[in-house]
Amino acid sequence: MSLLTLRGLTIRFGQQRVVDDMSLDLEPGHMLALVGESGSGKSLTAMSLLDLLPESAIWEAETLTLGGENLLGLNENRKRSLRGGRIGTIFQEPLTALNPLHTVEKQISESLFVHQGMSRQKARERCLELLGQVELPTTDEMLARYPHQLSGGQRQRVMIAMALANDPQILIADEPTTALDVTVQETILTLIKRLQNELGLSILLISHDLGVVSRFADDIVVMHNGKKVEAGPTAQVLQSPKEAYTRHLIESEPRGKMPPLNDDAPLLLDASDIAVTFKERRRSLFSPAPLFHAVDRIDLNLRRGETLGIVGESGSGKSTLALALLRLIRSEGRIIMDGHDLHSLNQRQMRDWRRRLQVVFQDPFGSLNPRMTVGQIVAEGLAVHASNLSRQERDMKVAQILEEVDLPASAQGRYPHEFSGGQRQRIAIARALIMEPELLILDEPTSALDRSVQYQILELLKSLQKKHDLSYLFISHDLKVIRSICHRVMVMKDGKVVEHGETEAVFDQPQHGYTLKLMSAAFA
């Protein structure tokens, strides 16, 4: 007998059906993973359990029971006692889910007051107990902290403590670790798993990450376009998937490795002693402002046709390094490209080199000007570097490049918002590619994308590299992606390189303790 049963759930926005005939069963004490790509309706399904869908959504279900009790048609009061009472929720982004003006104590005890009407003193004791459960220091100092004084992992622990406050039977975890670094992700998931076992919780885990799901979840439900594709025990579904879509999901996990590089490939970029320092806010009027070393004396080199991966967690300085190499922020050190020192050039002289040194950013939504057509976006660089082209020649070149990144020529006249995330990233790649660069800096180019889209983009990058003999500087926090596309890899931490070597060597025998920690989190 399952604890939570859902049958025949349909959710519509106007005429558009986003979830269709969805059903799931959550067994007591089990962790059920709801897996799917963005837009598959997995979060909406979970939110409908609490009746917390956006107002414009219309939903209905045949059955929705919790421990035998019908949840459909409850009045608003009963629904409220359900939320945060019998069903606790953890959201993806702990920074926005916590009220920035409330202390940890206030955040946690709020639901204690609401649901149990506890006294202040008893609530405080309960808060400390909860902090212990989520492995945070059980001190008054911790209770008095504000969200901005906590790290990402600590915030997520506070969120879990809040969800556990009223001894719920069910915990809904909506992508609980997606916004966190891999090593932190690991500890949070272990904590959730431990709580499941110790407290006998049933957990509904929403995730797009099959690696996480395979290790932690007992059962799995795969969703696609608002429909249930496949369901069953995790091991069974992942090892012998019955449906084509499940197989497709599993196969789009990045894998394979790069063929070795020719030994005689010439050196393209040789940077040494790259340092970027920021001034922090001065502590008093007379003391000098303390310096923050975002990038601390890094050497790197890159040969033609080679991909160098830069791995690190957020704040390790990897994106800053990219901006420094592009000379978009002030830096020290020498950047020698093809025998010329880029640092000695002024902005005008630099302009010729910009063509050969292009960049693709992470966020495919922020990197395209929403007010320009795709044709204008892609052609922008041509106006600077090939201004002698006629209109027809330019349009032809744009069409040709769009075809190369597998976009229809008709895309030229359309605007970025009409495209999906993966297509937008293709547009961004086309914009860089049309300049015929020699070095392409890819700053987390696939992080915002679903796995299967990510896979396609990686394949596209590989084939472009082969065709144009491009060099890539590939920045990512995702070790699986790095492993599948990079010849060499550099591991960064706090602005310094802690390990550097051939991809296989680094992945098979990590030398540095930090690398080891990253590996075990990603490939456990």
Add this chain to the structure above:
Amino acid sequence: MPLSTFLKPAWSNPVWARQWQAFRSNRRGYWSLWLFLFLFILSLGAELVANEKPLLVSYEGEFYVPVAKVYPETTFGGFFESEANYRDPVVKDLINDKGWMLWPPIRFSYNTINYDLDVPAPAPPSSENWLGTDDQGRDILAGLIYGFRISVLFGLILTILSSIVGIIVGAIQGYYGGKLDLFGQRFIEIWSSMPTLFLIIIISSFLIPSFWTLLAIMLLFSWMTLVDLVRAEFLRCRNMDYVRSAKAMGVGTPVIMFRHMLPNAMVATLTFLPFILNSAVVTLTSLDFIGFGLPPDAPSLGRLVGQGKANLHAPWIGISVFATLTLMLTLLVFIGEAVRDAFDTRKFLQ
């Protein structure tokens, strides 16, 4: 890329099209815009609506256009070499004997004194002076039409000029940031704390203000409204990935500012324009009211308000000006509200 490729998609751009739709859906603002445009265009042709000269004269089979051209009285068989006074009964008779005159609907200009009043000025509304006259015997309606025109023109020119200056200053501050921004902000803080009205009063005590000098003086203090808005928008945008991409491609700074960043700032700017126009009109009116505004022979709403105040026993003066000012300012506020709502991003995300 030429300017045209940037401007051309403005109407085909779905963002703009959607905003125009949102503006139209605010019926009050939409009709206010049309009514205001109608009144403004009407007042631009004020000489054809209210004038002391006929539009067309036919004399001895020949046509004359007194609105546009000066004819001496002798043309029509009179005695004087000076310009014909078509309101003079003698001249009227001369012309009507051998031809005809086509008059505009209101036979007074803003400074025409009606010497034929039956009662002492200010005269109440009559079939001749539809809204009555002021205490000099000048037609109120003609004064309102000309005053409306000069107010709106003054306001528009001031708004456009101060927007251009404000956008440029804000853009530069926001784009470069750092010390430039810091000193720019401090300068604006000091500059904006100057008492504008008093300064204009002082300046006009040794400089007789004309339309353009007054405009220049007011521009000195009115360009700051938009600086903060544009600056904040540029500060936000300069770290956008698409701006970075453009920099990485070697696109020049002015192009980046114009093509990638300005359109974002334009939303805030357009939203503010009707309100800036409004305050410019109000400032001009109040200056005219206390007698430090436009030169004394210029038509002006402010001076008419002054007339109303000086002649409380002639309520038609005060009521007419009050109604005109209220209508003009209300229309502008309604338009401004509609523009603001149309550009509200929260609204069209729903």
